[in-house]
Amino acid sequence: MSVELLKGNVAFAEAAVRAGCEAYFGYPITPQTEALEHMAKRMPELGRVFVQAESEVAAINMVYGAAAAGMRTMTSSSSPGVSLMMEGLSYMAGSEVPAVLVDVMRGGPGLGNIAPAQSDYLQMVKGGGHGDYKMIVLAPATVQEMIDLTLLAFDLADRYRIVSVLLADGSMGQMMEGAELPPMKPLAERPAWALTGARDRDTNLVSSIHLDPEEEETFNLHLQAKYAEIEANEVRFEEHLLDDARVAVVAFGTAARVAKTAIAGLRAEGVAAGLLRPITLWPYPEAALRDLAARVDALLVVEMNAGQMVEDVRRIVEGRVPVRFYGRTGGVMPMPEEIADAIRETASAGAASGAPADTAAGGSDAPAQEVPA
Amino acid sequence: MKTDLIIAGFGGQGVLFAGQLLAHAALDADLHTTWYPSYGPEMRGGTANCTVVIADEPIGSPVVARPEAAIVLNLPSLDRYEPLVRPGGLLIVNASLIDREVRRTDVDVIPIPADDVAAELGNPRLTNMVLVGALLSRRAVFTLDHVAATLEKVLPERHRHLLPANRAALERGAELADEVGVAAATD
Structure with a gap:
């Protein structure tokens, strides 16, 4: 091969x-x-x-x-x-x-x-x-x-x-x-x-x-x-640069690989960013995510939709850590630069907020932003 | 090592194949690569582009907002990608079809009359190879021999007789780019 x-x-x-x-x-x-x-x-x-x-x-x-x-x-x-x-x-x-x-x-x-x-x-x-x-x-x-x-x-x-x-x-x-x-x-x-034909055996249904x-x-x-x-x-996932991460991206598929490029750039700047990439979306890597939520200051969910997997992430994290969202919709692929910006904002918000708080952000091309409670 | 480029033009100008050739050449050199096309309902006549990333480690994003290099085969592609090439990057222009000046002064601009060169070489479909040759002259990602060897592997059997012409197109494109480079250096 x-x-x-x-x-x-x-x-x-x-x-x-x-x-x-x-x-x-x-x-x-x-x-x-x-x-x-x-x-x-x-x-x-x-x-x-x-x-x-x-x-x-x-x-x-x-x-x-x-x-x-x-x-x-x-x-x-x-x-x-x-x-x-x-x-x-x-x-x-x-x-x-x-x-x-x-x-x-x-x-x-x-x-x-x-x-x-x-x-x-x-x-x-x-x-x-x-x-x-x-x-x-x-x-x-x-x-x-x-x-x-x-x-x-x-x-x-x-x-x-x-x-x-x-x-x-x-x-x-x-x-x-x-x-x-x-x-x-x-x-x-x-x-x-x-159903292979029931000659000489009991019937199957x-x-x-x-x-x-x-x-x-x-x-x-x-x-x-x-x-x-x-x-x-059958849970499967990839952990990328999470050992010392203060901020972690959660993303799957193409969004995850674009995020990896963003993370590489941020690491060169000294930002301790990493990625949790679910490979099985069901069953979801719930234990790995819960464990991660206990170790980082903030999570950023990146998806090429208006915010779908983020619902699962918030459910699993149960408010232990701020969860932000960045998404592009309608067939637009996010570029590494815009994901990097969203990670930076998530990192600074996470470092600033001592107490865990659940935050939300708009989809489309809106940057990750806090929505007042 | 990491480089990325966008090749853009009309459908039918060999834009997608030129990118695939570079991606194949990258694999042949044991490098990582991604090739990502614009894909639309049209087979030819519309616009086409592809993004090629080549690196010595696994590649994250297959798309780039600001490419290190761009090869533009028609005016709409120059209009679209001229502002996006990274400062200090490379912009190779098919001067046969594009009659306006490039406005950027912070990138290496290589105008090549690629359609005319292809016609001189006897096959108008060699335009893309002339421009790939120019790229290889300005960016030593691969040697011309390496790309020619890759081409021999990937060309379907029925096109094998075109190998010498393709090789000539690569060489001519590289020569012309060298001349532009020398002229720029002596300005």
Whole structure:
């Protein structure tokens, strides 16, 4: 294996092929279309399934079917297309079928535009479809992670019979970076629960219907126990320059890597800044964040949205330390300089305020600022 | 070591490929690199640009507000990026298509009539390589030999016969940039 220059969209698609994805269903949408294009060529070449569905609604239900048949299967799309998949994702959660969804987020709401955004955080992390369900949400920040987290997404999906989401943004999909692809994995055996034809064995049932409320509650308790197990075992995050940090940025994906450049500049100026980068957005690195909140003067959450993950950060931190927010919306990427300014302001406010206080700031291009209580 | 540049022009002028070539060359030199394109619905005729960052350590931001260097292939790109190049940076201008003077005096300005040079070399599609050659003359990120070797690796089979012409374009661009540099030094 060797490092090659790969576009994020091509990287995750080829990683899926090598992870043993047997069936891909999708519908073109920028900024993830290169993935569909790659799959259209690669999957038939390998005798596997590629279908350009008539819509995203159809695509996700084809994924549901292939998953019920025990195949490693996936779809990919971008924000408006993913919105169309919500019903299917809820059904898949209710049926406990494993699958992988890649959302290469773009500016919204509505049709929006094709530029990079992170404004599907709440939709992916908190549900989006109906009912009490969770999906494992992985947030890549490099093209290498587009590959590595795709492999992980399939493994976790199978292990927990859950939908795993690779939550990337337009920038991660479109950028090229050096990365190494894994060797081709052999295709997995069909799991025992799958619908493979019931000759000479008991029938299997894959369904999300439980008409009896007591029975549905028992199923829900089973789901919640499974989610608790995932929260206990599958948290992943990166700590960057946090050992001596007085101010810490919390950011994921592209926002996190832009913040790293800002932090490098600030470190050269003598500002003790660091970064906590959640890699799993669900399960969230709650313990690491709580621990961090006890050590720093202030936190700055940076997102390419109007303030979504910051709701989780404030919930977890419980007012122990001031939490500020800096965000750009509508497909605008923050530049390192503006993040550096927001970190400086957060650092000086944090040093000034001895007592912990919860602060808020506007989104858009407003600098991080305190909102009077 | 860290450098970053923006290459900008019309779609179809080879802007994105020129950036990819530099990114490939960076990987071939065991450096870190990111290539980030403007991406839009249009295939050609619209504006296109890409940002390339090259460093000897992992790269954070793939976008830069103030690039160290810019190669501009048309007037709208000069208008957009002239004010943004960092002081002391490099601004390479496709003088064949841009007839206005560069106003900045705090950057190294290299006007190259790249379309004319490409036409002289017999292929108008070599414009981007002429300008990459000029870049290599002014910024010793890679040698011309290194980039030519990378090009040989990344060019699709059906374009291999164009290698000598591409090499000539790189060399001619570098020569012209050297001449501008010498002229500036003796001013």
